[in-house]
Amino acid sequence: MRTVIATRYVTPLREGGSLPAVVEADDDGMYVLKFRGAGQRVKSLIAELVAGEIARALGLLIPEIVFIELDPELARTEPDPEIQDLIRASAGLNLALDYLPGSVTFDPLAQKLDAELASCVVWLDAYVTNIDRTPRNTNMLIWHRRLWLIDHGATLYFHYTWKNYRERSRDHFSAIKDHVLLPNASELQAVDSKMTERLVPDIISSIIKLIPDAWLVESPFSENTQHRDAYIEYLLHRLEPPHIFLEEAIRARALYV
Incomplete structure (x- = not known):
């Protein structure tokens, strides 16, 4: 699996209970970031990774899953205190899915x-x-x-x-x-x-x-x-x-x- 680095926080996806977000990475791709500091923490990331790759092995369509490094400094540009706290709590290795524009x-x-x-x-x-x-x-x-x-x-x-x-x-x-x-x-x-x-x-x-x-x-x-x-x-x-x-x-x- 590839590892990318988050370079810009774009927008939160408020419909998700754990506040996933669309971010830009150093490969110029856009991803839906799942934060290790949210909700059930790394357990949910493990489930996302394992179940997603099982689905792919079964021939079902899953957006590409990548590891994504998150720098807590990205929190400095966010006005929402909740998002700031989430970014800081998720510093390090997180998980993300390829963003499907227009879906x-x-x-x-x-x-x-x-x-x-x-x-x-x-x-x-x-x-x-x-x-x-x-x-x-x-x-x-x-x-x-x-x-x-x-x-x-x-x-x-x-x-x-x-x-x-x-x-x-x-x-x-x-x-x-x-x-x-x-x-x-x-x-x-x-x-x-x-x-x-x-x-x-x-x-x-x-x-x-x-x-x-x-x-x-x-x-x-x-x-x-x-x-x-x-x-x-x-x-x-x-x-x-x-x-x-x-x-x-x-x-x-x-x-x-």
């Missing part, structure tokens, strides 16, 4: 997806336990007439407490019933094999290795290697048959049929 929020009432794509997105979100893809907040964009997935910081909530994480890898994830695409996801069983085959152990391991050492904090593990191994174990165990998360999604969808 529009996916509207399930105005835009229909084919059943296979909808099923792939629901499968992903059931697997990574994404509680934040609902009709109220779809976290999907239409850009150049294609669907792009964004904002995965609310996934993988198991890592806020590592207690019994092995057993919790078999979570049914009942919250999938609220997924915005569930009514249209009629191909869940059909896409299951394809999605599973793409998430081979080497892919999962390579994604987890992307997590910076500095973000592996607040855990019961004495070494970063153990911390990473626990993420890998959770994700691989979740893929073992039967796919309880898939069964739950199919059961929830039956309510719409």
